[in-house]
Amino acid sequence: MKKVLTTLFIVFLFTFTFGVKIGITQIVEHPALNKIYQGVIDYLEESGVDFEYEHQSAQGSFQNAITIANKFKTDVDIIVAIATPSAQAAATEIKDKPVVFSAVTDPISAGLIPKFGKNPGNVVGVSDMVPVETHVNLMRTIFPDAKNLAILYNTGEANSVFLADQTKKFAPQLGFNVIEITGTNANELVTSLNAQANRIDVAYLYTDNLVASSAEILGQVFEKNKIPVVAGDIDIARKTSVLGFGFDYYQVGIETGKIVLDLINGIKPNEIESRIVGADALTFYINLDRAQTLDVNIPQQFLDIADEIEGIL
């Protein structure tokens, strides 16, 4: 009887072996990053491929990120690594399986790939870089007299420092004077903002994890000081801004899922292009209530192409 049962069990195991196993590693639990994870899974489930997945978060510990990468090296077929440190850990540890990075703003400086496009090796993915140049031009157009442009970010976040450098490159060309408001935690950031609030003509927020998590209180400070805000991230825009132009992280997840699907279908990582999330995933957000309060005039042509408008004309 035992033998029969064992045999049955083994047969059962063989009949229910799944398709591809995907390991998803992310550095912290965070709304934006979780949306990416959700996007990847939803996209793959809709495409109807046979797959199973495992999701591990390193809880902010870099040693854990490497432990997870080590685990995935033996347990899964395709690795999806969300955010810079997790991607760096996975790309270093794993050489013989495809590693798909996501939400790494500058994968080149992070040492993941030498250039966008096709690269030799097993690492490919999507960058969540925002069009800084477009943002700066937008601010110049809407706020023609603004002089002091404030950028808020966490100095401990590689992605944000990169975008800050981009801003400092483009903004002065259009006559802005860039004020950097930085901190390493919510408290420092708000203090720094309060200290300089009276000098700011317009504030520019982008995809920074610290700004995202303290968006509520930042929004209150901006409102109190009558500072108009333009954001490069839709979630942050909803809480703080007059205008927002960025992508929903769920879309970044979908873009990442497309690469994973290609890999499942047998395309090699060196035949897939690493790319920045496409312009069609960008959402344009306008908040008319805030515009009215702050006396900001938004030309009709912008209203015509907005994807999301809050408030009444």
Added chain:
Amino acid sequence: MDLVGILEQGLIASLVAMGVFISFRVIDLPDLTPDGSYVLGGAVTVAFMYAGLPWIICMLLGGLMAGFFGIITALIHNKLKVNSLLASILVMTMLYSINIRVMNGPNVSVPKEITAQQEAQYTEKTKLDDILGMSSLKENQSNLQINETKKTLSPFRENSGYNSTILIGSVVFVSALLTIIFLRTELGIALRGYGGNKAGIKNLGMNPEIMSIIGLLLGNFFAGLSGSLFSMYGGFSDVNMGQGIVVISLAAVILGEIIFGKLNLFYNMLCPIIGAVIYQFLLALAMRYGYIIGFQSSDMKLITALFIILVIGLRRVEFKKWLSLKTSE
């Protein structure tokens, strides 16, 4: 499960655990500097790798710089007469900014073989560009900059000619051996004496301040060495990678002590090494099978802290009584 990988990570962590062992157990000065000096070790190493120094020199420089900040902690503790914990928290806070300076940013990757680099930029046309009249402004960048500078590559990369396990193992072995030898010298014995009785050293005509300087220098040197190995092994150094490293190392030391007890110096030196490897192994087990009991990776810190409290508590007689719920009547 990649047992080799777990062993390698455990051995890298065992160096910090050795440093924590020296500061907490040998000289009995609680020290949180490793939370910052661990990162400094990695940061300095990667910075010098870009300068093209041999990796072993980079690693030692990383360790020495970290050790230097241990001296600063000791000086604050001695000269300003503040508690060593507060002194080390101050130095750790300092190091956050210093590390960003050293790495020239919050995160830096170890030099790679492929040196072609492009400046990343958003070049795709967005729907706002036409209205803003900037469609012609976008520079289309595809120029590759070939970096001709001589850089050191990580000894842990594939085809480097080194076996990574042996490499890490030998660093740990040499460190442990030298420490044991040092602790047997006259100075080393004085150091252990200082840990046992801080005032008693004075009666022997020795300066206790020098003892604390040497102890914290050593402890942070090992922390820096560990951070240095970790950054070469992981391929990057990040300003946040030292968070909570002291607590984890302390758990490793205590794990080791449970296994070996307090026998003699030689076995005591094994505590942090074996403890760190076991801790890493338990972590991997928890990640792999933890979901069965509803465990998630964020619970690891809670369990680590509870474990330390329990073990320290078990040494106290009152706690044992309280556990067994016996009233003293």
